[in-house]
Amino acid sequence: MSISFVRIDDRMIHGLITVRWGKEYPCDGIIAINDKAASNPILSEAYKAASDKKTFVWTLAHFEQVKDRVLNSSTKYFLITKNPQDMKKILVDMQFKPSDVKTVIVGPGNDRDNAIKLGDNQSFTQEEGDSFEAIEKAGYQVEFALLPDQRIGNWSKFKSRFGY
Template sequence: MAIIHVRIDERLIHGQVATVWSNSLGVTRIMVVNDEASKDEIQKSVLKMATPPGIKLSVLTVADAAERIKAGKYDADRVFMIFKNPRDCLRLIEAGVNLPEINVGNMAHKEGATQVKKSVNVTKEDVEIFKKLDSMGIKMTARMIPDEPANNFMDLIRGLI
C-alpha cells in the first residue's frame, strides 16, 4: 500500500479535500481514521457523499486501520489518509503503522487553543502530541492546498513548546 498523503483536518472530507487534494495526489482511496466517525452512520453517509466518484472510501477506527494496513488490505491503493486530530495519528503510529509525513491542514479554534496559522489552532495537549511525533522523527508540515509552500509545522509551534 502506498500511503501517499496524511492530513489532519477536523472537517475530514470537504470541497478542498475532495477536489484539490484528491486530484493532485491521484488517490484511489480516501481513508478517514477516527473512532467516533467510524461509529456514526450519519457521518459515514455524509463522508461517502463527499467522496469524489471513482475514489474508494474507508472510515475506520484507529485499531481497525492499523490491523487492515498491516494485513496488506490496501496494498493496491494510493491512500490519502485523513485524521481529525493529532492524537489519532500518534495512536496509529504506536500501533505499528509508518506514516510518511503529516500535513496539518485544519484544526478549529476551541477553548484554550492558540492560533499558529490561519485555520490551525492548537491546545497544550496537541502541542505535547506534536512534540512526541517530532521526537519519533515524523516530519510535519502545514499547508491548506497542495500548491501552498509547506511550512515546517514544528517551527510554527516552537514558541508554545
C-alpha cells in the same frame, strides 16, 4: 505504495481533499480514521458521499487490525484523521510506517479555548502540540497547509509556542 498522503484535518473529507490535494498526491481511495464518525452510520455515510473515491471510515481499533493489509495494498490511499492525537496513535503508538510518506500535512484546526493560533483556521491545543512533537520525533516532518499553495510552515517554526 499504499499510502500516498497523510493529513490531519478537523473536517476530514471534503471537496478540497480530493480535488486540490488529489492533484498533488494522486490516490485511488481515502481511509478516514475517527472513532465517533465510524460509529455513527449517518456521519460515516456523509463522509463517504463527500468523495467520488473509494472511502473507508474506520475506528482506530479496526485500523490497527487491518493496518498491515493497508500497507501491502496496491491501492493508493489518503490517510486522514480528524485530530493530531489519533494520527499520533497511528504513526507512533501503532508504529504504522507508510514507506513513501515522510510528511504529515496538517489542515484546519478550529479556534477554541486554550488553542494557540498558528494561522488562519489553524489553531491547536497543548495536547495537540504534544502529538505533533511525538510525530516529529518518530521521523516525520509536520507541515501546516490548508491547501498545497497555502503553507505556513512546519512544526519546527511553531514548536516553541508549545514549550518545545
